[in-house]
Amino acid sequence: MTAYADLKAHYDTIYRLEHLQSIATWDRMVNMPSGSAKARAEAQGEFEALIQKMQMDPALETLLRAAHDAELAPEEAANLALMSRQRLVASAVPEALLRRRAEAISAAYQAWVKAKGQNDWAAFAKTLKPLLVCVRERAERLGDALGLSPYDALLDEYDRGLTLKDVQALFAPVVEWLPEMIDAVIAKQAEETFIRPVGPFSIDAQKKVGIAAMTIFGFDFDRGRLDVSQHPFSGGTSEDLRITTRYREDQFLPSLLGIIHETGHARYQGGLPMPWRGQPIGVACSTSMHEGQSLSFEKQLALTPAFARLLSPLLVEAFGSQAAFEPDNLLMLMTRVNRGKIRVDADEVTYPAHVLLRSEIEPALIAGDVGVDDIPAWWDERMARLLDVDTRGDHGGGALQDVHWCQGMFGYFPSYLMGAMIAAQLKAAYKVATPDHESRAMAGDLSGYPNWLQDNVWLAGAQFSTGDLVARITGKPLSSSALKAHFEERYL
Amino acid sequence: MTAYADLKAHYDTIYRLEHLQSIATWDRMVNMPSGSAKARAEAQGEFEALIQKMQMDPALETLLRAAHDAELAPEEAANLALMSRQRLVASAVPEALLRRRAEAISAAYQAWVKAKGQNDWAAFAKTLKPLLVCVRERAERLGDALGLSPYDALLDEYDRGLTLKDVQALFAPVVEWLPEMIDAVIAKQAEETFIRPVGPFSIDAQKKVGIAAMTIFGFDFDRGRLDVSQHPFSGGTSEDLRITTRYREDQFLPSLLGIIHETGHARYQGGLPMPWRGQPIGVACSTSMHEGQSLSFEKQLALTPAFARLLSPLLVEAFGSQAAFEPDNLLMLMTRVNRGKIRVDADEVTYPAHVLLRSEIEPALIAGDVGVDDIPAWWDERMARLLDVDTRGDHGGGALQDVHWCQGMFGYFPSYLMGAMIAAQLKAAYKVATPDHESRAMAGDLSGYPNWLQDNVWLAGAQFSTGDLVARITGKPLSSSALKAHFEERYL
Structure with missing residues (x-):
């Protein structure tokens, strides 16, 4: 296979796998009994980590470089450019920051549910502030990578x-x-x-x-x-x-x-x-x-x-x-x-x-x-x-x-x-x-x-x-x- | 982490991932519209291949050997023995045979649905024979590995x-x-x-x-x-x-x-x-x-x-x-x-x-x-x-x-x-x-x-x-x- 065909196949694989994640998300919103939430969150988190690992596979870097030198149809070239861009975005944010952000989101979401019921802005603000720090830091990193x-x-x-x-x-x-x-x-x-x-x-x-x-x-x-x-x-x-x-x-x-x-x-x-x-x-x-x-x-x-x-x-x-x-x-x-x-x-x-x-x-x-x-x-x-x-x-x-x-x-x-x-x-x-x-x-x-x-x-x-x-x-x-x-x- | 702890974590990861496969299978039987069958089969097949790859990860071989030399509680030792056994079984059957068997199953299943409706044993027999060849061959390979x-x-x-x-x-x-x-x-x-x-x-x-x-x-x-x-x-x-x-x-x-x-x-x-x-x-x-x-x-x-x-x-x-x-x-x-x-x-x-x-x-x-x-x-x-x-x-x-x-x-x-x-x-x-x-x-x-x-x-x-x-x-x-x-x- 050519490098481009390899890349395309890699994306096809991820797409097929993400089908299961989509159905699990739908099931979570429509069917899932509440007592299963923890196991489901663990399962979906594990799956997300796996997909991220596939997206960050170092082998892709080599393939992307090789594919850039190949002759491609215009749509293929556009597809390749989007792949490179995704890669750029994905590698712009360090994992530790993503984890901090995920934790801040979790805390803010829980505070929001409670604060909304109690009409308590101050309680929510306490969790939004640290989240905003993470959001800003991530935005800066993304902006640096993309020149934005x-x-x-x-x-x-x-x-x-x-x-x-x-x-x-x-x-x-x-x-x-x-x-x-x-x-x-x-x-x-x-x-x-x-x-x-x-x-x-x-x-x-x-x-x-x-x-x-x-x-x-x-x-x-x-x-x-x-x-x-x-x-x-x-x-x-x-x-x-x-x-x-x-x-x-x-x-x-x-x-x-x-x-x-x-x-x-x-x-x-x-x-x-x-x-x-x-x-x-x-x-x-x-x-x-x-x-x-x-x-x-x-x-x-x-x-x-x-x-x-x-x-x-x-x-x-x-x-x-x-x-x-x-x-x-x-x-x-x-x-x-x-x-x-x-x-x-x-x-x-x-x-x-x-x-x-x-x-x-x-x-x-x-x-x-x-x-x-x-x-x-x-x-x-x-x-x-x-x-x-x-x-x-x-x-x-x-x-x-x-x-x-x-x-x-x-x-x-x-x-x-x-x-x-x-x-x-x-x-x-x-x-x-x-x-x-x-x-x-x-x-x-x-x-x-x-x-x-x-x-x-x-x-x-x-x-x-x-x-x-x-x-x-x-x-x-x-x-x-x-x-x-x-x-x-x-x-x- | 010790080799045994690594192995245990590997199994935990697979268990969490398989949660999604189980829910997708349930959804297929309970909810899925018929026109989605092809995409779902591809998704679940891709996922199964991924899990098989994780189960066959060559790194496990090294971990299994290292864990065997470690001191383990009796239940851990029993768990380790079952891991080794699974590995033995999984590596006993060549991939080409599994693929042939899967194809024979698909043909036999389709023939069975039709033959049942038409009370036609001969039509089903034609597909059961090649399937039985695969089943036998696989059984022999498993038997050789396990001494059975x-x-x-x-x-x-x-x-x-x-x-x-x-x-x-x-x-x-x-x-x-x-x-x-x-x-x-x-x-x-x-x-x-x-x-x-x-x-x-x-x-x-x-x-x-x-x-x-x-x-x-x-x-x-x-x-x-x-x-x-x-x-x-x-x-x-x-x-x-x-x-x-x-x-x-x-x-x-x-x-x-x-x-x-x-x-x-x-x-x-x-x-x-x-x-x-x-x-x-x-x-x-x-x-x-x-x-x-x-x-x-x-x-x-x-x-x-x-x-x-x-x-x-x-x-x-x-x-x-x-x-x-x-x-x-x-x-x-x-x-x-x-x-x-x-x-x-x-x-x-x-x-x-x-x-x-x-x-x-x-x-x-x-x-x-x-x-x-x-x-x-x-x-x-x-x-x-x-x-x-x-x-x-x-x-x-x-x-x-x-x-x-x-x-x-x-x-x-x-x-x-x-x-x-x-x-x-x-x-x-x-x-x-x-x-x-x-x-x-x-x-x-x-x-x-x-x-x-x-x-x-x-x-x-x-x-x-x-x-x-x-x-x-x-x-x-x-x-x-x-x-x-x-x-x-x-x-x-």
């Missing part, structure tokens, strides 16, 4: 090549137009009358509706499942897609829309290019592109008259006839806009405010410009300004609401808003490219947009950066313009 | 130290007393009248009864689960026990007794000695001892007046009141004896006949004294003689009924009957050791026997061979006497 600033090195982990400058350029206009937009939408919706559906909505019936919706959105149950977990997610592997939801008997919409959101993630994962499975070039482009797909399904496709029409008879069949299930009323129910403290409960119009705040404070925390003790005051001030919401004294509705930081995830939040921008910009491009999109959708066929995403986004794998891929597909650099236009069209 | 005959080497895989001579000595008396016993029991039962329960029995309600029964038999749901699969099994790991069943709405007893059977396997697995988890000395003693535990639960504990008393109100609660649910009637229902062609459907009295037949033909097949083409005629003759059942022309009810041979499993069948003997002999010893066993059981406390098994069998791990362990506990060598006495007491 520390925060850019963190952004880069989720979105190759993305910089704070990019994020700021993307988000600055949103800070300008968002507050007014929210005011206008809420004022307009105050005039509207709609009917609330009457529960309870049995979980069995909700599950049937969810599965029917997944089928409408092209989920292939021959290589995937829907289950229940406390925190909904899309997991498994490209060949065995596992999405989850949680149900409440008093409402069905949050679960249903969550299912459609995860269906978007799963279809992207399942639609990645088959010949490149397991290779660095064959994975998803970025977390923002992933979010762009889930929001394409949940927001761009589901919150429409076309889907409301398809959903209406499903609800009648599941829960019996109600006036609230008329398509026009359903659409109003699905597009309510309200100010609130909690990011994950927010509608698509107020959601950006939650991301803007976090995206602003994160780089300041990493740079040390804002201290951990200052976060709550900082949070209150921004929430009041951006969203006119008072979070003072309520840390659970403030800076203690997200799990990200206590898991060491800094640089992730921007992808939520970038995802919304991507979804809006992709949908707009799809509409231009597909003159009959509206008539097809209204006739009950929602497959046009997913098929177009498959051809343009999913099959591209990780060949391009987020910005490059969006520009290639839409002919324009990524911006918030399409998102603004989308809000105006749908809500004003 | 080929068939003894196969028996040894399931039951360390067991020989054909042992099996023949154990089973010869049963061939003598069984046919008459079956006649007598069936004649006696022909006089009895009992009431059949009336279905349908909803699956939800059956599941509730199953879980209640598992609780009675001490299953810890904090580290285990009950699920559904096409072929019931006990899987997972000692720390996360996963048992399965399958339900039919027209009957509840086969599923319920199956659940109790798997609960026995699971409790043994979960009760293995904690300090030795993952070490060769810490696993189950043998497949026959495993079967001895499952049959202790299913036959020795469940088919009793004491359990019938506990079950009765559970059934009334689940399915409503029926005269059939009276304890005396339930006991009659659970202990019906009937001749039949199918081993897995057989009651405990006729079951030994199915095993005797298979245990007689297997060594003859391995030795080449019986050819594959002769199996059906051989089968028909033995079934007529041992059980008075006519299997002529019905291969699905004959030699095509079991999956074992087409999976390359020769030497496994004896463990089913040895398990029944073990269960009877252990139960008899428990009764002697526990004068108040009957009154405690009739008062609703069935925990006595499992606790005794825990102390005597489960905590011994794999320290002793099956025969040695039974003799240590019961004071007598293993024989069929207790089983015969048990049948006489329960059925005559």
